[in-house]
Amino acid sequence: MKLKYYISAVLLVTSMMFSSCEEQLNEDVFSQLDPGALFNSANGVERVLFGAYRDAQITDNFGGNIWFQEEWTCDHFWETGGAVNLQATVMLAFTWDASYPTHWTGLWNNCYYSVRNCNLVLENIDQSPIDDATKERLVAEARFVRASAYYILYTMWGPVPLRLSTTGDLAMARATDAEMQTFLEKEFSDVSSVLPARDTPGYQYGRATRGAALGYLTKFYLNTMQWQKCADAAKDLMDLNEYELWPDYTTLFTVDNETRQKEFVWVYPCSTQGPGNEFMNGAFPPQFKSTVDGSIVFKENMRNWARMDRVMDSFYNSFDPADERRALIISEYINTAGNTVSLLNNNNTRSFKYVPDPDAVGNSHGNDIAVIRYADILLSRAEALNELNGPTQEALDLIQEVRDRAGLTTPLVLGDYTKETLRDRILDERGWELYAEKVRRQDLLRHGKFISSAKARGITIADEHHKLFPIPQTEINANPLCEQNPGY
Incomplete structure (x- = not known):
């Protein structure tokens, strides 16, 4: 049984405990708590x-x-x-x-x-x-x-x-x-x-594992800039041989593949019965009927909120046109009138990274939320190695492994980079790989660009105190x- 369904059952039992009729508010109920x-x-x-x-x-x-x-x-x-x-x-x-x-x-x-x-x-x-x-x-x-x-x-x-x-x-x-x-x-x-290994027989998907603990340890060391410890923790996770990149980025986040792939190190399981993944409700553009190629079709069981989560043109245009990861950001669609609508050039493209669940129930899609992915671990080790030693072939190979999966097979050349330029390249690579996964603020903070990036967008009041909420x-x-x- 997946943890997502167990959690849904717990929510149901809890709601029954607290929404019962007056005569049930007796000693037996309190004893349960x-x-x-x-x-x-x-x-x-x-x-x-x-x-x-x-x-x-x-x-x-x-x-x-x-x-x-x-x-x-x-x-x-x-x-x-x-x-x-x-x-x-x-x-x-x-x-x-x-x-x-x-x-x-x-x-x-x-x-x-x-x-x-x-x-x-x-x-x-x-x-x-x-x-x-x-x-x-x-x-x-x-x-x-x-x-x-x-x-x-x-x-x-x-x-x-x-x-x-x-x-x-x-x-x-x-x-x-x-x-x-x-x-x-x-x-x-x-x-x-x-904690048990990822594939321990009988262990519920979605519960804590040794890989998830090492994943958090890697992220903690990364964001506190403890570079040697970050590199070591990432290597410890890699050496478990329990994780690997899913070969097709465009299908990685679908409901069908969430338990088939071995890339998600830690997830928050979602269910159509709730708690569900609500990403797509704010990603659908107005009157969305389908993608132009017909691969994604809006169904009556889905919801299209008035909230519009949009992608900046500067980010969309930063992708290599051959980068398969950009394919999950739609730039045009078919509306309910049957017309093709362009989303380009108005900061209006939409991330469809969590491909809509065809069996969604209202706001709730079943796509599990990726918290830590193996690709993040590879890029984290590459960043730590660069901070420790400057550009190395191992660091470039780790980056290239992620790029290869995205269809960008031209190898990075060691002699093309200094420590500083590779640092910037890694930040870019993390953006292209991990967009919409709620790591961007931490990445910009670590690279010392959170405030300067805000100022470049015209936010003149941004200053040091905004680094914490x-x-x-x-x-x-x-x-x-x-x-x-x-x-x-």
Whole structure:
């Protein structure tokens, strides 16, 4: 069974528990929520742990949240229309503050809901009648999910209150940067030796694996610019021999191939029954009927939001015309009147990277959300090697492996690059490979181009304090020891 369907079942059970009639609000219902009763069974442990998975997954859905910060603040995407247009306008213009966009409170809270559930598991699992091997794995899963939630918080806000117990004071100061980095490194490193392999028989797709832990460790080292550790963690993941590039980029993100390919290192599983992938709802252009070649057809079970997520012309035009990855950005389409509509030259092309699920139910498509891909790991090691030693043949070979899959088979030549020019080339390659995967802001920050890129787009107010977001004002009000980020 996929984790996505288990999570859907957990959501259903939970909703039944909380939406029952008045006569059911009795001691039996409350006992289901009491840790002493809940952790007396293996099923109870699983329910709480899957709640933590669920909160992390909802946090990273394309309906909002991380997409807003990681893409709309950068140079690939922009948005108009729909219910989120006011929030998009703020993100695009760098005019956010601690009280707005209000979705920050939801993002912050969902991360801490996930942390809370993981802490509940870690504090109570010893009382559960579970064999030692299973208990060790579940503890590793809880530590992994908790660390992944803190990783999101750290990349958005910097160090945050590090809540590792459900019994601590509500008023808690933020951890230091050193404490935050030490925690994340230790958690991902420790569990990477305990979590099962990707293809462990009977292990549910979508649960934490040793590869996912090494993937997060690679990304953590990359974005904190710990180059040798990044190169080593990436190599450790590669040496697992559990992952490989899917041969066809244009079909990598389809529902049909999500469990066939071995490229997704870590995903948030999505289901048409929810939580679903909502990317395409904002990607469809107005009155979309089909692509010009007829390969994608809008069906009545799908939704086309008023929200319009658009691709910048500068990014679309930066692709080599032979690059197969550009094929997932449509530049024209057939509308419901049967006319061909061009999307070129008005910052209006659309990413169809998550190819629509033909069995979508309303807003929910079943395409799993790729959080870490093997291609990212290859490019991360290439970047780390270049920062350590300058251009090397190994670094170019890693980049070329990704380019070959995109149909760009002319090899890169070692003598054509300096350390600085290869650094810029890697940033470009990451953009072409990983667009719409919510890594662009982190990439621009690491390369020292987040603020300069914004200024080049005419955002004159962009300055250093925008590198971190303001902690939600609701948290500042509730936690007097939590200091706001500078500039807000």
